[in-house]
Amino acid sequence: xGDCVIAFVIDITVRKKTENKLINYKNELEKEVxxxxxxxxxxxxxxxxxxxxLDQALKRERELSSMKSRFISIASxxxxxxxxxxxxxxxxxxxxxxxxxLDKIDKxxxxxxxxxxxxxxxxxxFLSVGKLEEGKIEVIKEPIHLATLLxxxxxxxxxxxxxxxxxxxxxxxxxxxLFSDARIIRNILFNLLSNASKYSDDNKNIYLTATLEATxxxxxxxxxGIGIPNEDHKHLFDRFFRASNVSSIQGTGLGLxxxxxxxxxxxxxxxxxxxxxxxxTFTVSIPLEKN
Numbered sequence: 551x552g553d554c555v556i557a558f559v560i561d562i563t564v565r566k567k568t569e570n571k572l573i574n575y576k577n578e579l580e581k582e583v584x585x586x587x588x589x590x591x592x593x594x595x596x597x598x599x600x601x602x603x604l605d606q607a608l609k610r611e612r613e614l615s616s617m618k619s620r621f622i623s624i625a626s627x628x629x630x631x632x633x634x635x636x637x638x639x640x641x642x643x644x645x646x647x648x649x650x651x652l653d654k655i656d657k658x659x660x661x662x663x664x665x666x667x668x669x670x671x672x673x674x675x676f677l678s679v680g681k682l683e684e685g686k687i688e689v690i691k692e693p694i695h696l697a698t699l700l701x702x703x704x705x706x707x708x709x710x711x712x713x714x715x716x717x718x719x720x721x722x723x724x725x726x727x728l729f730s731d732a733r734i735i736r737n738i739l740f741n742l743l744s745n746a747s748k749y750s751d752d753n754k755n756i757y758l759t760a761t762l763e764a765t766x767x768x769x770x771x772x773x774x775g776i777g778i779p780n781e782d783h784k785h786l787f788d789r790f791f792r793a794s795n796v797s798s799i800q801g802t803g804l805g806l807x808x809x810x811x812x813x814x815x816x817x818x819x820x821x822x823x824x825x826x827x828x829x830x831t832f833t834v835s836i837p838l839e840k841n
Contacts, residue, residue: 635662639661639665643658667710672802678808679804679808692729693727697726699732699735700760710744711747715747717756719758719760720759722760723761728762735836741805741809742809742832749773749796750776764838766836772829772831773831776795776827779795780825789804789807790802791803813834817837
């Protein structure tokens with residue numbers, strides 16, 4: 551017979567506890583999923599790194615295998631001629647010794663010495679490539695007196711130049727010292743000067759120009775030799791590559807590859823200009839730091 555109010559009072563403690571448990575469980579589950587996702591990502595990254603390392607190792611192994619094959623091929627060819635020269639010269643020396651023909655003995659002694667130097671050069675090339683590929687060459691910088699270094703290199707290489715070849719040095723600098731790795735600079739210059747001599751005729755000059763500034767050393771080696779055909783320019787620094795016009799001249803095809811790797815060790819750059827039968831000019835730029 552009038553307005554009524556009906557109220558239901560229900561204890562929801564159990565339901566709330568259950569809801570809270572579900573929320574906590576959900577949070578824990580999301581956290582666990584996130585943690586496992588991070589672990590999985592880390593595992594994937596490790597797998598990818600391992601795969602990359604294995605790929606690199608496989609590539610390295612293939613390169614070494616290829617290098618060994620090329621070494622055997624080149625060694626069998628390049629070693630045969632000087633070894634034959636040494637054997638024949640020694641045999642002839644024995645004959646000339648009985649006749650007391652000193653002039654001919656000296657001639658063949660020189661041939662033996664030249665052949666041994668050639669073999670040593672080949673072995674040095676292969677050893678240098680091996681050390682460079684394995685990262686075993688360490689840059690050790692020290693004060694260098696540039697004029698003295700250039701003269702020492704000139705004196706050392708003059709013995710192996712062709713008949714009446716000369717190295718003409720021009721030094722352009724207001725200072726006398728730099729701070730770099732003398733051993734690496736020597737190897738760079740020795741290779742480039744040796745090539746300039748090898749691929750030039752007798753009586754041809756080789757020009758070495760050095761410009762020393764506060765921040766850089768620039769070395770330019772210019773010859774009047776056979777030059778490099780245009781089609782060979784892009785492969786010139788490749789390992790074992792030899793230009794198409796030098797097949798009759800002994801060589802391993804490693805010299806310029808080694809030079810480029812040495813220049814890169816000093817964070818420098820090397821460029822060249824060449825025309826067939828008109829000579830070649832190599833320019834090396836090496837950044838310098840203060841002592």
